[in-house]
Each structure stands twice: as C-alpha cells, then as structure tokens.
Amino acid sequence: MRTFDMLINTEDVIGHINPEIYGHFSEHLGRCIYNGIYVGEDSPIPNTHGIRNDVVEAFRNIKMPVIRWPGGCFADEYHWRDGIGEKASRKKMINTNWGGVTEDNSFGTHEFMEFCDLVGCEPYISGNVGSGTVQELSEWVEYITSGNVSPAADERRQNGREEPWKLKYLGIGNENWGCGGNMSVDHYCSLYKQFQTFCKDHSGNHLYKIACGPSGSDYDWTEGMMKGLKTPAGWTAKGISLHFYSVPDWNNKGSALEFDENEYLELLGTVNFTDELITRHSQIMDRYDPKGEVALIVDEWGTWFDVEPGTNPGFLYQQNTMRDAIVAAISLNIFNRHSERVKMANIAQAVNVLQALILTEGEKMIKTPTYHVFDLFKEHQNGDAVYCCCQNENIGGKKDVPMITSSASVKDGVLTITAGNCSLAESADITCSVHGMEIGTVSGRILTNEVHAHNDFDAPDNVKIIPFTAAVRDGKISMKLPPCSVVEVSAR
Numbered sequence: 334m335r336t337f338d339m340l341i342n343t344e345d346v347i348g349h350i351n352p353e354i355y356g357h358f359s360e361h362l363g364r365c366i367y368n369g370i371y372v373g374e375d376s377p378i379p380n381t382h383g384i385r386n387d388v389v390e391a392f393r394n395i396k397m398p399v400i401r402w403p404g405g406c407f408a409d410e411y412h413w414r415d416g417i418g419e420k421a422s423r424k425k426m427i428n429t430n431w432g433g434v435t436e437d438n439s440f441g442t443h444e445f446m447e448f449c450d451l452v453g454c455e456p457y458i459s460g461n462v463g464s465g466t467v468q469e470l471s472e473w474v475e476y477i478t479s480g481n482v483s484p485a486a487d488e489r490r491q492n493g494r495e496e497p498w499k500l501k502y503l504g505i506g507n508e509n510w511g512c513g514g515n516m517s518v519d520h521y522c523s524l525y526k527q528f529q530t531f532c533k534d535h536s537g538n539h540l541y542k543i544a545c546g547p548s549g550s551d552y553d554w555t556e557g558m559m560k561g562l563k564t565p566a567g568w569t570a571k572g573i574s575l576h577f578y579s580v581p582d583w584n585n586k587g588s589a590l591e592f593d594e595n596e597y598l599e600l601l602g603t604v605n606f607t608d609e610l611i612t613r614h615s616q617i618m619d620r621y622d623p624k625g626e627v628a629l630i631v632d633e634w635g636t637w638f639d640v641e642p643g644t645n646p647g648f649l650y651q652q653n654t655m656r657d658a659i660v661a662a663i664s665l666n667i668f669n670r671h672s673e674r675v676k677m678a679n680i681a682q683a684v685n686v687l688q689a690l691i692l693t694e695g696e697k698m699i700k701t702p703t704y705h706v707f708d709l710f711k712e713h714q715n716g717d718a719v720y721c722c723c724q725n726e727n728i729g730g731k732k733d734v735p736m737i738t739s740s741a742s743v744k745d746g747v748l749t750i751t752a753g754n755c756s757l758a759e760s761a762d763i764t765c766s767v768h769g770m771e772i773g774t775v776s777g778r779i780l781t782n783e784v785h786a787h788n789d790f791d792a793p794d795n796v797k798i799i800p801f802t803a804a805v806r807d808g809k810i811s812m813k814l815p816p817c818s819v820v821e822v823s824a825r
C-alpha cells in the first residue's frame with residue numbers, strides 16, 4: 334500500500350466541463366452502425382424504426398451528449414443524397430475504406446437524427462470535403478435545418494419530415510491531411526474557408542463549425558490552420574479537431590486481451606502523452622487566439638489493437654478490458670483538466686469498433702469496462718473543473734507512468750472526484766484535503782478487477798460498478814483504491 338496526499342481547491346476553477354467532452358463517434362465501419370446501432374425495422378431485436386432499443390437505453394444512461402457521424406474516413410466518400418428517400422431505391426455502394434463491403438445506405442440522415450432524438454444527444458455531422466462539392470454540403474445543411482420554402486427543405490418534407498432539425502456541430506472534412514484528400518495545410522485551409530462560407534445558418538439554427546485539425550503531434554498543421562482560419566470578419570471556425578489514438582507501435586498494435594505488464598505500461602505512457610499534446614497544441618492556439626475563441630475538439634481518441642482473431646480485418650472489432658478502463662480514466666481526467674480549451678472529445682467508437690463502449694452479437698448486448706468509466710464520470714458533465722493535484726509516484730515504464738490519475742469538478746454544490754489507481758500490484762491510500770468547501774458526507778462507486786478482466790456475451794457482468802466506501806476524517810476525504818481501479822466520489 335502506498336500513501337498519497339491530494340489537494341483540491343474548489344475556489345480555483347480551471348474551466349467549464351462541456352458535456353460534449355464525454356462525446357462519441359460512430360462510423361459506417363464494420364458493425365458500428367449496422368447490427369450495432371441499427372438493425373432495421375423488420376428485425377426481431379427490439380427496435381424503434383430500426384434503431385436498437387437496448388443501445389439507446391444504454392447511451393441514455395451515461396447521458397451521451399453528442400455523437401459524430403458518418404465518419405471518419407467514410408465521411409469523405411459519403412454522398413448524403415444516397416441515404417434519403419425510399420430505402421428500397423437507395424443507392425448501394427462499396428465501403429472502400431472499411432472491408433470493401435456493400436453499403437446499402439439504409440441508415441442515412443433521417444435515421445441518424447432519429448437516433449440522436451431517442452438518445453437525447455446533439456448530432457455532430459461530418460461533411461464531405463475530400464470527394465464532395467461545396468454545393469452538396471451546402472444543400473445538406475439546408476436539407477437538415479431550413480424551415481423555409483427551398484428545394485432542399487422541400488425534398489426533406491417529401492421524405493416525411495416537415496419540421497427542420499436543429500444541427501449545431503458541423504465538421505468540414507475529416508483527416509484531410511490523410512484519407513480525406515492528402516492535402517497540404519494551406520490547400521485544406523483555403524478549401525475549408527470556401528466550404529464553410531456556403532454552410533449557412535437557416536431558420537434560427539446556429540452552426541458550430543469544426544475544421545480539420547492535426548494528427549497527433551503535427552504542430553505545423555495547427556500553426557498553419559490558426560494562421561489561415563481568421564478573416565477580417567473574425568474566426569471562420571469554432572473549433573479545430575485533433576485525432577490521437579493511443580498506439581505505442583503502429584506496426585505491432587498487439588492484442589486487446591493478451592498483453593504483459595510491459596505492454597500495459599508502454600500503452601499508459603502513450604496515453605499520458607495526451608496531456609503534453611494538448612498543452613503544446615493549446616500553446617500554439619493561445620498565440621493566435623488568446624481569447625480562446627477557437628476550441629480544440631479531440632474528435633477521435635482511444636485504443637487501437639489488432640482485431641479479434643477470426644474477424645474481418647477491415648471491421649476493427651476489438652475486445653475491451655480493465656486496461657481500456659484505465660486508459661479511458663486517464664484520458665477523461667486529462668480532458669477535464671484542459672476543459673478551458675478542449676470543448677469536445679469523441680471516443681472511437683461507440684459500438685463494436687475500436688475502444689467501443691458497447692459490443693453486440695445478434696440480440697445480445699454488453700457494456701464494456703470503458704462504458705462503465707463513462708458512467709462513473711458522467712457527473713462531471715456541466716461542472717466546473719477545479720484544481721486537483723495528487724502527489725504521485727511512477728510505477729515504471731520507459732516514459733514513467735504516474736500511479737494515480739485524477740480530476741475534480743463542482744456542480745450545484747457537489748464535488749465530484751474521479752481517480753484511478755494504475756498500479757497492478759499496490760493499493761493507494763489517498764488523503765484528500767479540500768480547500769473552499771466543507772465536506773459533510775461522501776459516497777462513491779468503483780470499477781476494479783484484474784487488468785485483463787472483460788465482459789463477454791456469456792459473462793456480461795464480470796466487470797461492473799459496485800459501491801465504494803470513502804470516509805471523511807478530520808474534514809479530509811480518505812479513499813483506498815485497490816490495484817487497477819477507477820473510482821468516482823461525490824462529496825457535499
């Protein structure tokens with residue numbers, strides 16, 4: 334058992350935690366949309382207009398705030414008119430990015446917007462710049478948001494939707510430095526400005542436009558975008574994206590289920606790098622935008638392992654263990670601590686792909702350890718992130734991995750602390766002093782198990798949240814975290 338002192342100052346507010354920091358990503362990739370979110374109206378699996386009820390219910394429970402769609406790389410080859418109108422006459426196409434399978438477009442704009450309505454979350458649409466046109470994207474925005482008489486709005490009415498939807502988040506291109514067109518930053522930045530000019534605010538709708546930002550540590554891309562995005566009339570984007578997957582070696586991604594302690598530590602070293610990454614991109618952004626008018630939107634993050642043996646390599650289906658839970662806890666704590674600049678983050682992906690929250694097999698559905706971390710952290714949404722510092726010790730690894738990860742926020746007079754013990758061998762006895770708030774009562778929940786532990790279709794609750802006992806002693810909060818655990822403590 335190692336002992337630690339933690340200090341929280343509720344009077345030192347770092348930033349507001351936008352609910353969207355707990356956001357998600359869904360792509361026409363493998364079984365994320367089809368079988369994962371959408372099974373079609375004729376399916377025996379309980380559904381609402383083809384959308385799985387069990388998945389909707391699970392996402393409602395964690396207060397899913399936003400979901401990005403239709404990609405990813407898929408977005409820059411997606412033509413939205415292929416996915417509207419009578420399903421039988423929708424175009425069939427090849428999903429060239431992901432397995433070369435047939436995409437029948439039965440899940441399109443109306444289905445996505447209905448999914449968001451059912452979950453109660455904001456839609457985040459990623460528009461096609463790589464292979465699309467300015468007119469196509471402009472008309473998609475008009476189709477979705479215009480209440481006027483216009484060709485696109487009338488087309489929507491003919492397809493059964495009288496009222497326009499509200500659409501806040503609009504991404505203009507995805508990874509345009511790579512699968513979205515292999516562009517240089519200057520070329521993309523010019524295209525971005527052209528495309529965004531014609532994406533208008535219709536009928537009282539206000540778009541929050543997001544430009545394609547850097548891949549990982551490509552600081553030059555951030556510099557180029559920040560240099561080019563401003564016009565004499567002001568910023569042309571509300572946010573730029575950042576994509577960062579925690580993969581120590583892209584040539585040897587390793588198995589999601591079988592790994593040793595060295596691989597575990599190496600992965601955690603990479604995850605912790607997220608902090609430096611955001612700090613350095615933010616420093617560049619601060620130089621051009623000292624008022625913080627442009628947000629950093631981490632709209633793809635998570636683990637990426639080899640696919641499960643016997644599954645389609647193009648489907649990116651991987652299992653999810655307590656290791657992923659620790660990764661999620663470290664990442665979300667980092668985003669909370671950067672909530673001044675980071676206004677949205679979207680884990681990749683929601684169902685059946687990469688670091689998924691949910692896995693499905695036919696009518697069965699399981700919640701992964703990562704899902705449970707989102708459950709533990711949900712009270713941070715809309716809170717104020719406050720100063721939280723834990724004296725720390727490294728547990729090894731080439732990059733020195735700190736044993737404790739933590740963050741804290743205050744909302745409606747309640748202090749929420751989320752902490753993780755990354756050690757696989759030792760418990761952590763944390764004594765937390767809280768400045769600025771008198772602590773009366775505490776309650777908590779915990780996720781803990783052996784690091785390889787996971788849920789599967791025969792043992793769906795092998796890893797689950799259970800109550801956690803924290804105590805108040807001499808006005809301080811005492812928390813004993815077992816090895817490989819994530820806790821949430823509420824204090825009032």
Ligand code: AHR
Nearest residue numbers: 404405406407507508681
């Ligand atoms: O999430 C899988 C893929 O990773 C996305 O399609 C792409 O944007 C990224 O490279």
